[in-house]
Amino acid sequence: MPADHPVERRAVLRTAAAASLAGPFAGLVADPAAAGTKPRTVPLFPTPDERDGVVRLHVPEGFRYRSFHDTTSTVVLTDGTVLPGRHDGMGAFPGPDGTVVLVRNHEVNGPVGAFGKGTPYDTAAGGGTTTIQVTRTGEVVRSFTSLNGTMMNCSGGEMPWGAWVTCEETVNGPDVGPDFTGAPNTLLTQPHGYVFEVPANVFPGEGQGSRQPIRSAGRFAHEAVSYDPESGYLYLTEDDFGFASGFYRYKPPSDPMVVGHLEDGGTLEMLRIVGMPNAHLEAAQVQGATYLTDWVPIEDADPEFPYTPGEIAPTTNDTAISYVARQGWAQGAAYFSRLEGQVARAGVVYFTSTQGGGPPEAGNTTAPSGFGNGFGQVWAYHPGTATLRCVFQSSGRMQLDLPDNITTSPRGTLVVCEDNSDSNYIRGLSRDGHLWNIALNPTDDEFAGSTFGPGGRTLFVNIQAGRGRTFAIWGPWQSIGV
Template sequence: MSDLDRRSLLRGAAAVAGGAVLGGPFLGFVNRDPAAAAPKAGAPLVDNIADLRDGKVRLHVPAGFQYRSFHDTESPITLDDGTALPGRHDGMGAFHGHDGDVVLVRNHEINNPGPAFGPRTPYDAMARGGTTTVHVSPRGEVRRAYTSVNGTMMNCSGGRMPWGSWVTCEETVNGPDVGPDFTNASNIPLQQPHGYVFEVPVKGQASGEPLTAAGRFTHEAVAYDPHSGYLYLTEDSFEFPSGFFRYKPRRDPMRLGYLDNNGRLQMLAVRKRPNIHLEGAQRRGTTYDVKWVDIDDPSPRFPYTPGETAPTTNDDATIYVPQQGWAQGAAYFSRLEGAVYDDGVIYFTSTQGGGEEETELGPHATGGYGNGSGQIWAYYPKQEVLRVVYQSPGPDTLDFPDNVTTSPRGTLVVCEDNTNDNYLRGLTKHGQLFDIALNRLTSSTGASRFNDEFAGSTFSPDGHTLFVNIQAGAGMTFAIWGDWRSIGV
């Protein structure tokens, strides 16, 4: 999610070696000789390729590639069911549609109380976030669109489930039982607690009921491992350490067709290294043997009197769940965001990981917890091993990695989210980082929007089209296509 709003509002205020044999497409990162030859990836970005929607240049992409934008909320848009389309497009998943079309389920990361969008019954009538479902052609031509879940808050990222649903995540713990967050907006108007994940089926509409057993915390993304049966969850706690969690449903969702709400939530810890600071500088290829500790109270409710500000502060509510893990030695990360499953491995990003010094235990009101430019981690469920895939040497190389997906050929596609120029990057299994696209948006008044973040990268089921959002108050979605193999994606 975007850090710019947080910063402006808050301003002023030796590894354990894992002996397991690891698999997955990024095995080449371990002990790789930097001088060894690797297939060339990437191509120069071209600055004159126009958006097929209206002929304006909004992205720089490689020669031979094309793109079309849609659902640009700088102007009002009404969906087929009467929904006034909200902005702040964030995480997104792509699914098979009819006759070669693609179904996108897209998050809208909107905070602060207010009337829910859309015509369907909301989870909370005074929460403004949710998801919309969009049926599009592989070239970004919208067929129809509608509300699929509403009345949620801060729907940041999430994850695509193999049985045919999208899990959307609330990156907040707001509720009538919690005091104001970093925006200082009152939570009194809210009618329900937030901080949950919701399952959104591609066919039909979501129940609107949260998966409370998977925890109430600042959720970011999820990735499901069909072999172990665990749903892996990232936490993006801006001012405090973040944790890496997993949720095991009681019944197999691959057979059931959905996630049940009767499972167990756990948090990652490193064996023999209680409360290790993994947000600090790491060597590429370093591995850690891990264990998992139980979270006994995953879905807290705090005391409050309706119509009055709750006595539980937002900070106390934010750390309530992870603190249960820290007490048992759970590891500290910096701002865990995107997550994706691929070939037996869970990849996830640490947006501000990789700093030269360990970070003091929060809060850090202005800069966030962590002082690096970003890390990419891999977790191997079968071996219970965690590994450093990539660490950015500085913002000029990789600047705050956020949402992440994989191409059909195993290349990681990483969205940048910082206050500088934001790129869509590729990271090959040989460790080569390269550019896929550069944001060159301007507003209708000509103001630069170059620092608006990329979010929600997801490939069409056939792998031919990359869909991605650019998020700000006025969001939009892009379809990008070309010869992906020719640039190593």
């Protein structure tokens, strides 16, 4: 049961005028209690984990949670896989007998060797996905490797045809020099920086990714994807930490809603602001500012760089990681700061800019300490009108601190994960600009992979520690405006 004293840090937050958040953001519901007049306060209480009684999260009164796949000790999956940890993006799908199927990323970098069962894409790469069948309250039924041999699997996206698309946030490979870790890419056997599709099926023989990348969707530091059935495009965010990032769309050669999977061989484009070549959207915005957009083609979406096997490649990681984006910038594409979480709902694509909203970068596309000087933005792209709108911008660390993964509740509220170094929260965001607390992780590790299970009764979310842990959180969501 909740303790006697709630945690209320950041409970009272700045509000924005409801009129400034009309348009594309109207797909999100208003906070019914606030009624557009004041911010909601949701106290959080230290609450014991249903698994073992240890307090790991602070949640609202009346909420409960259970953790599972806690890799502070060795976890062995049903298929014998030793779970690699670094839990990140995650999708939730309906399973048999009222269960939930989770497809979960593992953001493991470096040539550390592939984990799990099945033939890996790259025998030296330690990232990938695992698939877990759980009850609504987080009790594990079965689990197995569903993709291995990939690298830095950060976020991704749930596809409406019943698949998870996972993203590699890197361009490492034997043809590229070492990244920021200094690890020797000479040990890798394949190029990285792609998206991969994983079917959301609970049976190991069927719920397996093909281990074949969708190369035409680009080789860059992918973060998240979403699919808009009306336009037929897959939208992609880029988190290129030290460089400006872009917002992309991929048109597959066949409609995946018809063929049932995502095909390679399509076209990639990058977003541009009409009349504003190389618009610096990492800079502070007037909240509610709306831009008319168009798209520029990326001719060489899947670059290969010359190298000699066993030797350090002459192409630096910095050159390779911005290769695709530079093609767009040469045509006036927009600059963003660290585009991370993304979700599509009711014809609108919402995405976060983790360090957006501060003073603009000094007219170039590099910033070694991280491109962007703000505390975060939330953007909405409306395919039907080709407009982009800044729907929220943080005024400082105590309001919203580095937004990362996002999802929507069945009622339409955005649920935002923070990724900072001090008391990360899961936050609710309403259409009239109100933020409120949903959960607190007191250990300071980032939240990631937030996703509601079928029916919206349970929020599943990861803690991406050096190892990792997954939570199922349930309670009276409507009572807190979620």
